[in-house]
Amino acid sequence: MDVFQAIESLVNRAVVQRLIDPEDAVYCRNRLLNLLGLTEYEEREPADLDIPELLEVLTEYAAKSGVIEDLFDMKEVLASALMDVFLPKPSQVNARFYERYRQSPALATEEFYRFSRVSNNIQTRRIAKNISYKTPTKYGDLDITINLSKPEKNPKDIAAAKQQKSTNYPKCLLCVENEGYAGKVGHPGRASHRMIRLDLCGEPWFFQYSPYVYYNEHCIVLSRQHRDMAITRQTFDRLLSFVEWLPHYFLGSNADLPIVGGSILTHDHYQGGNYEFAMAKAGADYYFELPGFESLSCSVVKWPMSVIRLSGRDKDALVEAAVHIHEVWKGYCDPDADILCETDGVPHNTVTPIARRKGEDFELDVVLRNNRTSEEHPLGIFHPHEDVQHIKKENIGLIEVMGLAVLPARLVGELDEVERFLLGKSGQVADYHRPWAQEMKARYENALSEANVHDIVQQEVGRKFERVLEDAGVFKREEKGRAAFARFIKAL
Numbered sequence: 213m214d215v216f217q218a219i220e221s222l223v224n225r226a227v228v229q230r231l232i233d234p235e236d237a238v239y240c241r242n243r244l245l246n247l248l249g250l251t252e253y254e255e256r257e258p259a260d261l262d263i264p265e266l267l268e269v270l271t272e273y274a275a276k277s278g279v280i281e282d283l284f285d286m287k288e289v290l291a292s293a294l295m296d297v298f299l300p301k302p303s304q305v306n307a308r309f310y311e312r313y314r315q316s317p318a319l320a321t322e323e324f325y326r327f328s329r330v331s332n333n334i335q336t337r338r339i340a341k342n343i344s345y346k347t348p349t350k351y352g353d354l355d356i357t358i359n360l361s362k363p364e365k366n367p368k369d370i371a372a373a374k375q376q377k378s379t380n381y382p383k384c385l386l387c388v389e390n391e392g393y394a395g396k397v398g399h400p401g402r403a404s405h406r407m408i409r410l411d412l413c414g415e416p417w418f419f420q421y422s423p424y425v426y427y428n429e430h431c432i433v434l435s436r437q438h439r440d441m442a443i444t445r446q447t448f449d450r451l452l453s454f455v456e457w458l459p460h461y462f463l464g465s466n467a468d469l470p471i472v473g474g475s476i477l478t479h480d481h482y483q484g485g486n487y488e489f490a491m492a493k494a495g496a497d498y499y500f501e502l503p504g505f506e507s508l509s510c511s512v513v514k515w516p517m518s519v520i521r522l523s524g525r526d527k528d529a530l531v532e533a534a535v536h537i538h539e540v541w542k543g544y545c546d547p548d549a550d551i552l553c554e555t556d557g558v559p560h561n562t563v564t565p566i567a568r569r570k571g572e573d574f575e576l577d578v579v580l581r582n583n584r585t586s587e588e589h590p591l592g593i594f595h596p597h598e599d600v601q602h603i604k605k606e607n608i609g610l611i612e613v614m615g616l617a618v619l620p621a622r623l624v625g626e627l628d629e630v631e632r633f634l635l636g637k638s639g640q641v642a643d644y645h646r647p648w649a650q651e652m653k654a655r656y657e658n659a660l661s662e663a664n665v666h667d668i669v670q671q672e673v674g675r676k677f678e679r680v681l682e683d684a685g686v687f688k689r690e691e692k693g694r695a696a697f698a699r700f701i702k703a704l
Contacts, residue, residue, distance in 0.1 A: 292401030347674020464566035
């Protein structure tokens with residue numbers, strides 16, 4: 213395929229996907245020619261390729277012909293600029309969203325999600341590389357994803373990024389100033405990026421979809437103001453107000469402390485979507501009464517992490533109850549359960565809150581977190597312990613808390629070697645996997661075969677993630693831990 217056929221094909225796909233009207237085809241083609249450094253055009257028959265494939269053809273052409281430098285980031289910048297040719301301005305996208313919203317919130321998000329996919333803001337081609345499956349456990353079906361969507365950069369790309377002069381615009385990858393930003397080496401192109409404006413409790417916030425969605429309609433809701441994440445009364449109020457605005461979505465916040473927090477703590481934001489995680493499906497271990505909040509249903513959730521669930525129709529009462537739990541927890545100590553609220557004035561206790569709707573009721577899960585470290589557990593007492601870190605070593609953020617493991621790409625090749633070992637074939641099992649592989653081989657003995665070894669290893673990875681969540685729970689699900697949890701409930 214030459215550059216002219218790729219251009220014709222991209223314009224044709226934009227028409228087919230209803231990004232532009234047929235009357236806009238010539239105009240858009242000329243815009244593409246300009247971006248690609250071309251002043252002439254030759255007619256071609258369009259090929260039946262998807263938009264991400266066509267963008268790759270055009271960016272490769274631009275790199276080889278010297279229009280752009282042959283760097284990954286510059287190809288991303290150009291791809292976003294090429295797509296922007298076909299897209300309406302943010303005000304038009306917002307007008308369309310709210311026109312649909314007046315008909316149905318679900319219709320509005322469905323259309324905006326489709327728009328974000330076909331405009332390549334959601335990296336569908338890369339996401340398709342991820343390995344995803346479910347593992348049945350005593351807590352329900354946990355979601356497992358081995359993340360292969362993040363592109364690898366070569367030494368030339370890395371060297372160019374190091375030489376790039378640091379600037380303060382946009383301040384981070386979540387700032388609204390990314391909308392329409394061309395991008396540069398070290399900062400992805402956002403020329404085609406679009407956000408929906410919304411008001412949360414009197415503040416301007418923005419709604420977008422994650423470029424690398426991990427579940428259906430995985431969205432990010434971000435503050436207009438570039439400020440550190442903090443769990444406050446306003447957090448609970450905003451989460452519940454959001455699910456009032458989009459009742460078919462959930463919305464949650466990462467914790468606001470290192471180790472137990474997410475990967476970006478420097479910009480106040482939440483994550484949500486149209487998906488029901490295993491934690492949301494989990495029932496109650498037991499119910500309890502919270503004095504002063506008799507209108508609410510309060511329970512401890514049957515989940516490996518320590519979760520208090522509040523539900524009811526009174527949104528204000530839910531906010532007050534969540535604030536009460538958070539305030540008590542921030543100052544709570546129980547040395548017998550390894551829980552200290554601070555060390556030399558540095559706080560350890562915080563929460564991961566998640567809001568959703570269940571019919572007319574609001575539901576708010578308050579997950580108790582503690583980021584203490586010790587000599588035995590230098591990465592965190594309530595963090596994946598050393599014997600599971602060969603599978604998951606990174607922070608347990610909001611997505612993992614709810615029951616979806618995001619595992620590193622290195623596992624693909626490493627697990628292949630484990631499977632070979634289990635079948636008695638020659639290979640090289642990584643040292644940190646060897647005890648696990650030997651334990652599996654002894655446990656399954658003669659039950660292993662070419663037909664089932666892959667499924668067995670996948671399920672055993674899922675069970676490791678189950679252990680990861682149990683490690684992250686501040687009150688363990690055994691007699692001593694249950695008694696400790698009961699002491700905290702009494703303290704409330």
